[in-house]
Amino acid sequence: MAGSGAYSGGLSVGHMRSPGVVREERMAFCVWPNTPEVFPFKDSELSSHLLSQLNILRQDRVLIDVLLCSENTEIPCHRNVLVSSSPYFRAMFCNNFVESSQGRVDLKGISPEVLLDVVDYVYTGSINISMDNVVPLMQAASMLHYGRLFQACSTFLQAQLSPDNCLSMIRLSEILHCDSLKEKAKEMAVRSFSDVAASEEFCELSLPELMSYLEDDRLCAEEEQVFETLLAWIHHDPFSRRGAIHDLFKQVRLRYIHPTYLFQFIANDPLVQSSSLCTEIIDSVRRLMRSVSAKCGSELKPLWTTPRRYTCRETLVVVGGRKNNEQTSREALLYDERTQRWQWLAKLPLRLYKAAYVCIHSILYVLGGLSLSLASGESSVSATVYTLSLKTNQWRTAEAMLEPRYAHQSVSYLHFIFVLGGIGVNKQISNSVERYNSMFNQWEAMSPLPTAVLHPAVAANDQRVYVFGGEDAMQNPVREIQVYHICRNLWSRLETRTVKNVCAPAAVIEDKIYIIGGYTRRMVAYDTKANQFVKCENLKERRMHHSATVINNKLYVTGGRFLNGHDIIEDSDCFECYDPKTDVWTSKGTLPYKLFDHGSLPLICISNRPNLP
Incomplete structure (x- = not known):
């Protein structure tokens, strides 16, 4: 019987069974492998149920041991609930302060309505925050050390921020010692500076x-x-x-x-x-x-040497060119890197064949070109200069060039724009060079090119303008580098078999000038300091009449024409990016249409959106 009483596997006290039956019952309750011996149970509703019951006790004044008072209002509470909810009350009731033994505690500086809201929050975890009560509620939360309530009020105020009230919010945040609100209000003020400054x-x-x-x-x-x-x-x-x-x-x-x-x-x-x-x-x-x-x-x-502000970012603009092999385009497009979409800008005032494109001081310049009249079918060589600012998105005319020209090259350096060669009104290849001085808003003639060439690769770096290759009047490739010394207004020449580019763009990254394609897949980088060429990763196709520019130290190549596997020339809508650090080409998708002989330029865009790249 003693052995049976110690066993709790299903036998009632006083039952007597044979030893065989007992063994069978024991076997039925044995623990199988991988079966948990402990069942962890957590009642997720207990805490909210307990808080609800405490609130009912408070409302019924059951076990109440303290009254919080404001003016003529008394709010019954439980000390242990207050102590558990706030370091302020823990210090008050758990130390040798006089309030620890008092049945009534006066809380000065808090209105009865706000104090009642706070007590309801303590007992329910819920509160309604509005513009009518947020400031006194925030002050009370700060005084009574309810950090989460204080932050909730801050979050509410942050949602109300606008350019009209952000300066007031900054002053309020300083009074309330609320760093999170101050930082958000300051962010609003700097993002909406135009409105705030007015x-x-x-x-x-x-x-x-x-x-x-x-x-x-x-x-x-x-x-x-x-x-x-x-x-x-x-x-x-x-x-x-x-x-x-x-x-x-x-x-x-x-x-x-x-x-x-x-x-x-x-x-x-x-x-x-x-x-x-x-x-x-x-x-x-x-x-x-x-x-x-x-x-x-x-x-x-x-x-x-202070860098640009974070809100200034370089964006890619594509302008002009021959669209879908049909006619000269008036389109200007801006590429948004974050959305990877193209946006249409204001159209050029007229169609210009083989104009030159350059950017300086965050302004896009379209220089010269062959102006085509659809009505009469006649064409004229232009010296007109059009400018576009992203701020206004409007085309304007600027100081005209000294000579009309098309199929010419242009490049910017510091506050200068250089225009080189091209074809003039006499239909002859020109070797003339002129530059625009934005400091004085005037054009001036400079020393001419030693060798007149069409379609060279042109870049400027370290007080020099480099003209690589191109072709002469007989369409023979010119295998030399022509170097213009800006300070001395002098040219020098360097013959080299490495140069054999025609209709290829050039772009500068640090002290290297990248020459991209030109009836070839080859890309080389000319190190201006070491005076030597470095071979880079090839293009996918033999490319010409394309355009290239540098944004954030990466090379962006757009459009052009290419030779397919059957040596047939096709137009391209290709959009690629080259990273010189990894020597890798990456596809960026496509242009909205096929395009060649166009401009591809970096323009500074000022954006008030946070987290700019």
Whole structure:
């Protein structure tokens, strides 16, 4: 019987069975392999049920041991619930403070309505936050150390942010010591700087506050607007603020301002002229530009070498060319790297055959070309220059070139645009060279090319313009490099069998000039420092009449014409990217249509979207 009583496998106390039956029952309850001996059970509803029951006890005043008081309102509570919910109440009730033994606790500075909302939150975990109660609720949450409630209020306010109220929100965040709200409001202010800077509240900023905006790399504004903003701030209270012009002026990134604006508007502004330190900076920039040097003195270097703001990003623009082998195109397209889609910009005013394309100071230039009249069927060689800014998305005419020309080459360097060769009104290949000086808004004739060539690869680097190959008037390839020394206005020539490109673009990455194709699959990089060629990964097809440009130190190649496997020339809508670090080509999809003899350029786009690449 003692043995039976110790066994709990199903035998009732007092039952007597034979030993054989007992053995069978024991075998029925034995533990099989891989069967868990412990069943972990977690009641997911217990915590919410417990909180609900505590709230019912509070409402029925059962086991209440403290009253939280505000003005004439008493709110019954349980000390242990308050202690468990907040470090503030834990310190109050679990230490030798007088409140630990009191039945009534007055909470000054919190209205009855807000205190009741907080207590309801403690007992239910829920609360309704609105613009009517968010500020006092946030103050109470800060005082009583309810961190999650405080952050919930901050999240609510962040959702209400707009350019109209972000400066007020920054001031509120400073009063409430809320870093998360302050950072989001500041982000809104720098992203919507144009709208914010036009407000009356902006003019009331202190000097340190204004400085914090102007030096912010996230500021979404062109540098011209940065200058105009600091002027408006000073003119709001000129008597006390004019002395700040030098400190504010140093926040303007002069390198990215158009020279015409800098030397005609900024340099002549009375406030700038009143500061000897500002005029010294402008004079240093003027000397640097006139020296045609990319290197600056120690006094200007910290200002001149400051990088662009994060909101300025290079985007690819494709313009002009022959579309689908039908007619000269007026289209201009912008490629959005993040969406990998093409956007249509304003159309060129007219169709231009074999114009030249270049970008300088965030402005796209279309120079010359053969103008075709569909009505009369006649054509004329043009000297007209059209410009496009992404800011306005409108085409305008600029100072015309000295000579009409088409099938010419153009390249930018510092504040210059160089135009080389091409075909003039006499239908002859020209060796003339002219350059546009954006500092003085004028064209000037330069030393001519030693050898007149068509369709060379052209690039500028380290105070020199390089002209690789091309073909002469008899369509024979010219195997030489013609080098133009910008400072001396002199040409030199270097014969080399390595050069054999025709209708190939060139692009510069660091100190290497990449020559891409040209009736060949070959791509080579010319090291300007070592004066030698380096072979790179080949193109997939023999390519010509294509275009190439550099964005973020990668080479983007668009369109062109290629020789297929049967040696038949076809038009291309190819869009590829080359990474010099890995020596690898990657497909970027296709252009919206087949295109050749077009321009492919990097333009600076200012975007207020966060997390720019």
